Amino acid sequence: MKLSPRDANRYFAKPDPARTGILIYGPDAMRIALKRQEVIAALIGPQGEEEMRLTRIPGASLRKDPAQLIDALKAVSFFPGPRVAFVEDANDTAAPAILAALQDWAPGDAQLVVSAGQLKASSKIRKAFEGHDSAYAAAIYNDPPSREEIEAELNKAGLTQVDREAMTDLTNLSKELDPGDFRQTIEKLSLYKHGDASPTTSEDVIACAPTSTEAALDDVLNIVAEGHAGQIGPIMVKLQAQGTQPVGLCIGATRHFRALYTAASDPGGAAQGISRMRPPIFGPRRDRMLRQAQGWGAAKLEQALTILTDTDLQLRSAGQNAPAMALVERALLRLAMLARR
Numbered sequence: 001m002k003l004s005p006r007d008a009n010r011y012f013a014k015p016d017p018a019r020t021g022i023l024i025y026g027p028d029a030m031r032i033a034l035k036r037q038e039v040i041a042a043l044i045g046p047q048g049e050e051e052m053r054l055t056r057i058p059g060a061s062l063r064k065d066p067a068q069l070i071d072a073l074k075a076v077s078f079f080p081g082p083r084v085a086f087v088e089d090a091n092d093t094a095a096p097a098i099l100a101a102l103q104d105w106a107p108g109d110a111q112l113v114v115s116a117g118q119l120k121a122s123s124k125i126r127k128a129f130e131g132h133d134s135a136y137a138a139a140i141y142n143d144p145p146s147r148e149e150i151e152a153e154l155n156k157a158g159l160t161q162v163d164r165e166a167m168t169d170l171t172n173l174s175k176e177l178d179p180g181d182f183r184q185t186i187e188k189l190s191l192y193k194h195g196d197a198s199p200t201t202s203e204d205v206i207a208c209a210p211t212s213t214e215a216a217l218d219d220v221l222n223i224v225a226e227g228h229a230g231q232i233g234p235i236m237v238k239l240q241a242q243g244t245q246p247v248g249l250c251i252g253a254t255r256h257f258r259a260l261y262t263a264a265s266d267p268g269g270a271a272q273g274i275s276r277m278r279p280p281i282f283g284p285r286r287d288r289m290l291r292q293a294q295g296w297g298a299a300k301l302e303q304a305l306t307i308l309t310d311t312d313l314q315l316r317s318a319g320q321n322a323p324a325m326a327l328v329e330r331a332l333l334r335l336a337m338l339a340r341r
Helices: 005-013 029-044 067-074 092-104 124-130 147-156 164-176 179-192 202-208 215-225 229-241 246-264 270-275 283-316 324-340
Strands: 021-025 054-058 084-090 111-116 135-139
Touching (some): 005 135, 021 029, 021 124, 029 111, 054 067, 067 084, 092 111, 111 124, 124 135, 147 164, 147 179, 215 283, 229 324, 246 270, 246 324, 270 283, 283 324
Parallel strands (some): 021 111, 021 135, 054 084, 084 111
């Protein structure tokens, strides 16, 4: 039987041990791995593998030894409790063994869990699970997690009190990170809030979110956009010591001011423009950029982009003799002075 995405997520969290098994397939190996880990843990518990109630079988090995899957289904563990026979990375070369196991399965046998990559509708394995009365087939797509899935992850991590802004930030973050990184962020957030009974806030999410490669430039870009010209020199020395390249700094500044211009020129206002950004901007950074966009206005931001474009052309010019970092610093000083007007 086929499971819809919503029904599949509920089944992964609470599978029926009386069923024959489940096929989990899709194009993203990480998503597949996380879902099969979840369903296996729900079936056999945290000690199941240590108690030898989980048998792992590579799908490729079933071609040479198809009988090992039926043996795994029928085997009896030294420890009491439900058992799982897990076939990993199955494809149609393993179909004869898997189809035979589905047909031979009887109550009391281990539950069969099969993971696979993308399977066509004509796949023998997929058709067998979809047509079976006591087994399920669940397709995992590259969609970001739903609100229900995010809340389930938070509950598992013990984060039961999350304010509205923090939940919005987590939802946006889930669209940008792959599932494994997002789960690690939730785990990090749980550790960060350990012993703290207050609700999880947007600031907590920001503190635990992965740092982007552009984060090191944020300080100088905010200093420039907010008109603090006197602070530019010291931070430029620091950036240069860290190995920041002039062209990269100019590109980062252009991207930042282009985002401000996009927000400021939005017909619905800067707040609506910020909310439409992709990738999304969230938390205190969103509020800060909104203030910057509103303070500058579209007209001045056009001037800022012209300054940055001219600087970029100078940096790339073959006849340029002036120190590249000095050119960028001069452009940033001009922008900071423009912000004060």
